[in-house]
Amino acid sequence: MEKTIRIQKPTTFDDSITHSEIDAHQPFASSTFQNDNEIYIVVQHQYLCLLPSKSSLHIHGKITKDDCVAAVTVTKLINMAVCHLFEKVRYGLNGVEIDRNRNVGITSTMKKYVSLSPGQEYSLENTGWLSGDKELTDAAENFNVVLPFNYVLGFAEDDRRVIVNAKHELILTRSNTNLNAEIQASATENFKITLNKIEWLLPYIKLADKPKIQLLNYIAKDLAISMSFRFWETYVYPMLLSTTRHTWSVKTSTQLEKPRYVVLGFQIARRNEPLRNASVFNHCRIRDVKLFLNSQCYPYGNMNLDIYNNQYAILYDMYIWFQMTSYNKEAEPFLSKREFMNRAPLIVIDCSKQNETLKTGPVDIRLEFDSSIAFPPHTSAYCMILHHRIVKYNPISRTVKKFV
Structure with a gap:
């Protein structure tokens, strides 16, 4: 009721953030995306404000028969198939692991079943979440998803503040099998899932002068920041x-x-x-x-x-x-x-x-x-x-x- 009668309150705009952009970070050149491999992505831009809670994984791949050429006929990817392709996801700051997800497919699927709402249905397909008879792949069996960080790690769901002056590390461990990512009409078809691209889409934040000075003054005291x-x-x-x-x-x-x-x-x-x-x-x-x-x-x-x-x-x-x-x-x-x-x-x-x-x-x-x-x-x-x-x-x- 108080807001209703406060006619003298002036109009204000939030200009504390002057620019925001999303940069794509690639794994180390030596990383391969085969089963049981570890995929490292490190962000060394320690002097910038980053917002990892709003980051995401961009994953592109293809499912074929085991000759990597012929198209599959009785095999299709299931709901959250991309998560089932990974056994473990770890996130670290300055070399210290702060969050992880083991058994990524099961954990993320259980968590999203209890957390999602019907209003998100149309945006879910882009993340790899499938409902009804929808399919993840196109006619050529390619798939391309953007998996939000809050689908796989708890800190991204709860702590939504920027992180400043820190080195960020993301380590993905591929599962030892792809069987949990697909379903077949018959078990006679040998298939292969190939991941062609994995990149970490990470938002960078630039502050206006006043909040930037306030932030730098606070950082200079080297006080512990709690997450x-x-x-x-x-x-x-x-x-x-x-x-x-x-x-x-x-x-x-x-x-x-x-x-x-x-x-x-x-x-x-x-x-x-x-x-x-x-x-x-x-x-x-x-x-x-x-x-x-x-x-x-x-x-x-x-x-x-x-x-x-x-x-x-x-x-x-x-x-x-x-x-x-x-x-x-x-x-x-x-x-x-x-x-x-x-x-x-x-x-x-x-x-x-x-x-x-x-x-x-x-x-x-x-x-x-x-x-x-x-x-x-x-x-x-x-x-x-x-x-x-x-x-x-x-x-x-x-x-x-x-x-x-």
Whole structure:
């Protein structure tokens, strides 16, 4: 109401940034893009203001038969196929790793399923996210995507400030197989995915005189600049026993790394299987899931799911609530209730509210879950933990410290 009656307020314009441009940085000349290779991209322009949170990866490639010439006939790339081509992504400042993503395909797919909203649908295809019957390649089987940094690293989603006077390093590790990036109508076709170009599109910011002087005066004091974000960490239970109940001791964490959210997903015989889509999850007729942080339990009550009888409203409600509590906004779920169950029946557990007993000492993270029937053979479980990470860097002495 106050803004409504403040007629004396003058019109102002934000001219603090005078210029912004995006430069493309290439990997070292010795880098190759084959399976198991590491791809290094280093930005040495330490005297400039860079905005890595708005950066992206530009990737161009082609899928062919294994002779690198003939076009494939029964093979196509799946949703988030580009992420499945990489096993690990690491980002560092001044030689210190501050964020990483292991098992990039699974982690990024799980995170985006719970974070995206329907309003982003038309822009998603350019990132490699496919819905419905859309295809990533053209008639000649070429693909070309721009993958935003916030699709693969947590710091790019949460810390959106410029970074000054620092050396930036990006290390991409290719997966040892391309099987998780595609799906085939039959397993008789040998294929090859060739990456022709990988470049890091990084925004450069130029400031107006007044904010530039203020920034330089602050930097001259060499005070520690803090960066805080949510770190994505995924753990894999590669093959569950064929029983109806499981207990999984995931890890023991420090105080800072204790979970704020845990996302649990299951896949039945999808890993390294050319006939199965590795970006789709299975519900496995799950009946109940409990997360234990030491002795504290989330959720407190039993879920009592019965998926075959359409009793999974609680599961979908937990999925919706993630956006409301994590991003403090009205929920806009990307998947409808039916799509959620068919494509990504993920169990999203909010454990951000914790009592005093969890504020001292290490925290044991344990999952207990049971299903209506025994888990099928070759069922894998994925546990993605979102926890806080704090990094501080000094722009003059160029020291970087991680607080864990």
